[in-house]
Amino acid sequence: MGSMIGTAIPFHRNMPTGFIPAALADQHALTGKDGLTLLNDRLINAETPQLLDDPITPTARHFIRNNGVPFEGTDAQSWTLTVDGLVNNPMTMTIAELQNNFENHTLALTVECGGKGRAAFDPPAKGNQWTLGAVACSEWTGVKLKDVLNAAGVKDNVVYTAHVGADSHMSGKPDKLPISRGMPIEKAMTDNILIAWAQNGEPIHPNNGAPLRLVVPGWPGSLSHKWLQRIYLRDVIHDGPKMTGTAYRVPNRPVSPGEKVDKKDFVIIERMLVKSLITSPKTGTGTGGQVEVRGHAWSGDRRVQRVDVSHDFGVTWQQAELDDPVNDGAWQNWRANVEFPQAGYYEVWAGATDDAGEQQPLQSPGIPRATSTTPCGALRLR
Ligand SMILES: Nc1nc2c(c(=O)[nH]1)N[C@H]1C(S)=C(S)[C@@H](COP(=O)(O)O)O[C@H]1N2
Ligand SMILES: [Mo]
Numbered sequence: 001m002g003s004m005i006g007t008a009i010p011f012h013r014n015m016p017t018g019f020i021p022a023a024l025a026d027q028h029a030l031t032g033k034d035g036l037t038l039l040n041d042r043l044i045n046a047e048t049p050q051l052l053d054d055p056i057t058p059t060a061r062h063f064i065r066n067n068g069v070p071f072e073g074t075d076a077q078s079w080t081l082t083v084d085g086l087v088n089n090p091m092t093m094t095i096a097e098l099q100n101n102f103e104n105h106t107l108a109l110t111v112e113c114g115g116k117g118r119a120a121f122d123p124p125a126k127g128n129q130w131t132l133g134a135v136a137c138s139e140w141t142g143v144k145l146k147d148v149l150n151a152a153g154v155k156d157n158v159v160y161t162a163h164v165g166a167d168s169h170m171s172g173k174p175d176k177l178p179i180s181r182g183m184p185i186e187k188a189m190t191d192n193i194l195i196a197w198a199q200n201g202e203p204i205h206p207n208n209g210a211p212l213r214l215v216v217p218g219w220p221g222s223l224s225h226k227w228l229q230r231i232y233l234r235d236v237i238h239d240g241p242k243m244t245g246t247a248y249r250v251p252n253r254p255v256s257p258g259e260k261v262d263k264k265d266f267v268i269i270e271r272m273l274v275k276s277l278i279t280s281p282k283t284g285t286g287t288g289g290q291v292e293v294r295g296h297a298w299s300g301d302r303r304v305q306r307v308d309v310s311h312d313f314g315v316t317w318q319q320a321e322l323d324d325p326v327n328d329g330a331w332q333n334w335r336a337n338v339e340f341p342q343a344g345y346y347e348v349w350a351g352a353t354d355d356a357g358e359q360q361p362l363q364s365p366g367i368p369r370a371t372s373t374t375p376c377g378a379l380r381l382r
Contacts, residue, residue, distance in 0.1 A: 047133030068178020085232030088153030108330035114220035142196030163225035180240025217329030218300035271300030299354035
C-alpha cells in the first residue's frame with residue numbers, strides 16, 4: 001500500500017484488516033463511479049451531485065453508503081446465502097441455485113438513505129452531511145425475498161427479519177458487525193423486494209454490495225443489505241447494530257429542531273416520506289425563456305399523485321406532467337415547461353403529493369425559508 005501512496009506508512013500495523021487509507025480510498029472505491037462527491041473517505045460515503053437526471057440511475061451514479069469496511073472481492077461462484085432462524089427448512093444456497101430455483105425478476109427500485117438531506121438541518125445533525133444525492137433508482141435483477149422466505153417456510157411466531165453481510169466493523173474485530181438491520185415480516189413478504197445479483201444488467205458494483213444484496217424500496221436504504229450472506233427470522237424486533245438507540249430512528253412525534261428527546265420516545269423509521277427532486281436544469285445554469293424542468297418523485301410504499309412546480313417563490317404553482325412508476329417501488333419521473341419572463345435569478349421549487357394526500361413540506365421546521373432549498377428540491381436559475 002505504501003508504494004501505492006508513494007511513501008512509507010510508519011503505523012501500517014495499526015490499520016484494521018481491509019482498511020483502505022483515505023489517500024487511496026477515493027480512487028479505489030470510486031472506480032466505475034462518475035463524479036460522486038466523497039463525504040467520508042474512511043468508510044467511503046459518496047453522493048451524487050446533480051447528476052440524477054436519468055430515469056434509471058446508471059451504476060456509475062448510484063451513491064455509496066458504508067457503515068463499515070466494505071467487503072473486498074466478488075467471488076460470485078462460491079458465495080452463499082443462508083436463510084435460517086425461525087423457518088421450517090433452513091437453507092444455504094449459492095447464487096446459481098437462487099437463479100435456478102426461483103423466478104428471476106428485474107425491477108427498478110428506489111433506494112434512499114435515511115440520512116439524505118441532513119446537511120440542511122439546523123442545528124446540525126451528526127453523521128455524514130448528505131445533501132440531496134443519497135438516492136438512486138437502478139434496475140436490479142434477482143429473486144423475490146418473499147419467494148425465498150416461502151420456500152424456507154416462515155414459522156407462525158416470526159415478527160422480524162435480521163440481515164447479515166460480509167463487510168467488517170471499523171474496529172477490525174471479526175465478530176462485530178458494522179450493521180445488521182431487519183424489517184417486520186409483513187414488509188418482508190411484499191412483492192417488490194429483491195435479493196439481487198445484478199445492477200443495470202451487470203454484476204453489482206463492488207461498493208453497492210457485490211455479489212449479492214437486498215433491495216428494499218420505500219423504506220430506509222439501510223434495509224437494503226449489501227454483501228448479503230444471511231437472513232434469519234426472529235420472534236422479536238431485531239436488535240442488531242444500528243437497530244437500537246437513535247440509529248435509523250426518529251422521534252415518535254413532531255419536535256422542534258435541536259429539542260432533546262428521550263431515547264424511549266424514538267421509533268424505527270419505516271416508510272420514507274413523500275419527496276421530489278429537481279434534476280434538470282442544474283443549479284446556476286439556464287437561459288430564461290421556456291425551460292423544461294424535470295426530476296423524480298417518490299413516496300415510500302405509495303404512489304405520487306401530483307408534482308407542482310413554482311418559479312416565483314411559491315406564489316403560483318404549475319402542475320407537472322407525472323409518469324407512472326415503471327413498476328411498483330420505482331420513482332416517478334416528471335417534467336414541466338416553465339416560462340422564465342426575463343434573465344435573472346429564480347428559484348424553482350417542486351413539491352410532491354402522494355395518493356394518501358401527504359404533501360412534501362415547503363420547508364423543514366426550523367429552516368428559515370430563504371435557505372430552505374432542500375425539502376422542495378429547489379433549484380436556482382440564473
Ligand atoms: N452490509 C451493509 N449493507 C448496507 C450498508 C452497510 O454499511 N453495510 N449500508 C446501508 C445503507 S445505510 C444504505 S443507505 C444503503 C446504500 O446502498 P448503496 O451504498 O448501494 O447506495 O446500503 C445499506 N446496506
Ligand atoms: Mo443509509
